[in-house]
Amino acid sequence: MTERSLAAPPRLLGTRLTRRIRSLGGLLASLALTFLGLLCITFLIGRIIPIDPALAIVGDRAPAHVYERVREELGLNLPLWQQFFIYVGQVLRGDFGTSVLTGRPVLEDIARVFPATLELATLGILIGVIFGVPMGVVAAVHRDRWPDQLVRVIGLVGYSVPIFWLGLVGLLVFYAKLGWVGGSGRLDFFHEGIAPSVTGMILIDAAIAGEWDVFRNALHHIVLPAALLGYFSLAYISRMTRSLMLEQLNQEYITTARVKGVSEARVIWVHALRNILVPLITVVALSYASLLEGSVLTETVFAWPGLGRYLTNALLAADMAAVLGATIVVGLVFVGVNLLSDLLYRLVDPRAR
Amino acid sequence: MAALLNVDNLQVAFRGPRGEVPAVRGVSFSLGREKLGIVGESGSGKSTIGRAILRLLPDSARVTADRLTFEGQDLLGLSPRALRNLRGRHITMVMQDPRYSLNPVLPVGDQIAETLRVHGAGGRGRELYRKVLDILEAVQIRDPERVYRAYPHELSGGMGQRAMIAMMLIADPRLLIADEPTSALDVTVRRQILSILDDLVSRRGMGLILISHDLNLVAGFCDRVLILYAGRVVEEIEARNLHACRHPYSRGLLASLPRLEQPVGELATLQRDPAWLDGPVYRFGEEVSR
The missing domain is CATH 1.10.3720.10 (MetI-like)
Known part of the structure; x- marks a missing residue:
């Protein structure tokens, strides 16, 4: 093998550009995946911790039928996977819910x-x-x-x-x-x-x-x-x-x-x-x-x-x-x-x- | 012929936790516009001599000499500024492995141009660019424009070493120290690199110190050879008379080389003798006691 063929091949620029685009695409895909994983984890945290969002809204002295109605309004009676899809949809629309503490939308x-x-x-x-x-x-x-x-x-x-x-x-x-x-x-x-x-x-x-x-x-x-x-x-x-x-x-x-x-x-x-x-x-x-x-x-x-x-x-x-x-x-x-x-x-x- | 470099009783010792460790013990030689080989095993102090001349040794090294001059200028007494002026422009060094000796994040051409730029020589802009392309052509790189823009990891070992030689020769130095310049290269490329080096050094009338552990290479390439044992020159000899060397260490080194024309079952093993540390040494076939 001669010295010349050991060196990088000509037309390097073209391949370099396509390689760069491809690696950038891979980067963006991995970012999207990371974001989805992040949503999944925050969602699960929100469901696992022993805080009942419905109870937090109505208070612990509310009658049972009021509590049930609020649960339904919040979608808490649906299966978990359905709740997750609703949650992802809301987040993608920029809807993070309303803060109880400030009374304003969380995004705001x-x-x-x-x-x-x-x-x-x-x-x-x-x-x-x-x-x-x-x-x-x-x-x-x-x-x-x-x-x-x-x-x-x-x-x-x-x-x-x-x-x-x-x-x-x-x-x-x-x-x-x-x-x-x-x-x-x-x-x-x-x-x-x-x-x-x-x-x-x-x-x-x-x-x-x-x-x-x-x-x-x-x-x-x-x-x-x-x-x-x-x-x-x-x-x-x-x-x-x-x-x-x-x-x-x-x-x-x-x-x-x-x-x-x-x-x-x-x-x-x-x-x-x-x-x-x-x-x-x-x-x-x-x-x-x-x-x-x-x-x-x-x-x-x-x-x-x-x-x-x-x-x-x-x-x-x-x-x-x-x-x-x-x-x-x-x-x-x-x-x-x-x-x-x-x-x-x-x-x-x-x-x- | 006036000597370029005079070295008289050079001593280098490294301060360690258990006292000083001597690396070079009283080395003396002088060099004109010729090719001098320094050979020895690893640890014999050959690289240390090269680095001592360029004052590249770390602070833990103590360097003394009765005389260490380049064109009459005392190298040990130089100010940092004078030293910078000398390096790159008058004395340079090619190192072993271009994978490590080139800066990985700078384009090769910029690194070559830097040698001229730091000495305020070679102009700027297109003129400087032209000079870099010229030197790249001189080291037989066929597509200098591409190599100028390339980063070190995009070059093969042979190409990298050519770029290194270009970088060290572009400012027209008078003395080049080549520290194992071909040891890290493929065997097929070694000869090319050596012939480039030989050609440029003789054409420009430079002095060259070739540091190597490879006896055959040094014998074929240099005019004169110093054989180093444990930091001491035990024999100095014309390269063409190397086969007639007399010191038992030199003879041992020669005997341990394989020969194509006289195959032996088992190669001789070098037997070292501590008495060599202060025994007789040989200059051009004559025993010199000191």
Whole structure:
């Protein structure tokens, strides 16, 4: 066999394109399947847990015939598989039922609380990545010397100190004593309702409306909880970045780059860092997804009207429609973040294309 | 002929948990525009010599020498900036396995162009692109445009090693260290790679250090051979006189090679002698005691 026939065949572009389309189709099919599985599980959870939705509506002192009528209206007397099909049909039409707690359709509630969480989590993960990745890289480059130890201690504190405690201390220091940041909630009272809600994310809404006072106030409110969430994810991200970098810095292609005369900074930040992007995307995506789930503790401490608090309140009140709706949203978030990281893999790693 | 490289009493030791482990013990040689082979078993310190010259060894290595100069310039005293300037442009190295020595996520052409770019040589844009295509043609790649855009995993081992050679020769260095450049390749491709290397090195009047464990390859390819045992040069000899080497270690290495014209039932096994560590050494057939 000659050298020439060992190399890749010509007309590579055509096959590459069809392969990419096919793999994208496979990806979408697996997403649809995942979603169906998710619906199945939430449905079963809703039927298995010992909460009777009919009883929750009529109360335990209602006469038997009223209770029976409500059961029929809710379709609870039908066989389980029939209930499931009705449920899937409702969900696909965007009908998640009505929340007992708020008296509004669950979808409407989620459209209100999810943007709050999305805004907070996105800012948090940005902080986590912007600080965590460089810290991990620096720790790896200066392995076992003081920068490494410093990063280790910072990460350890992030891991081990309860986030609600950090939140309370942060409020005490930066809000009550120093007055650098806004207090709890998303906005001060007199800034509320000025910028019309478009995305539900106040920073973006205010920017669209050009209400920069509102924007500044919202930023004041979000910066502390976002920094806390960022710190929390930074601990994990910097740790993973460090170990991924250590692995790459021992590779032979790093020596090649040095032999060429490439500067140490470029060796680290271009040659090595490009090679950890795929696993790093996974790490960041998982952190982001867990923040998007809604961090109950942070949202509680800062009175942040987000998904985590909504879900917790619904659970405590046995508000099943709200619980199931929020659970589906959390599941969708994971599916979406996974899809996003899959697409990013293809972008950063030629071997995954 | 003025020497390119002078190495006098080079010592390398690695700091370990149980004290220092010597890897290279007092190696001396000088190199002009010629092909020098360094042979020895694995662990004999041959790669360490190459990496010590380029100052690539980790911080745990202690490198000392009475003299280690390249064109009169002291290599051990170079500042990091001067060192970067030297690497890639004046001294380069081709490594063993292109599957590991090429960056997997960057296009091959960009990696080759980078050698010129970091030294501020070779212009930019089309001019730089043209130069990369030229060097790819020089290493006998027939479709340089495709290889420019290809990623390392899309190339065969032989193609990858050509790209590696192109990357290391594009800035016209004067000394190339080839560290087992063909060991990871298919036997059929080895000869092609060697002849490309030979052709380019002689045409450009470069010095070459070929590090290998393969006696036959070195004897056929180099002008002069250093035989290394446990970090010490036990014999230096003209490659064409290799069959007449005198040190018992060199003779043992030769005797353990299979021969087509004289088949033997069982190959000789090398018997090592700790006395070789400070016994006599041989230069061009003469015993030199030191």
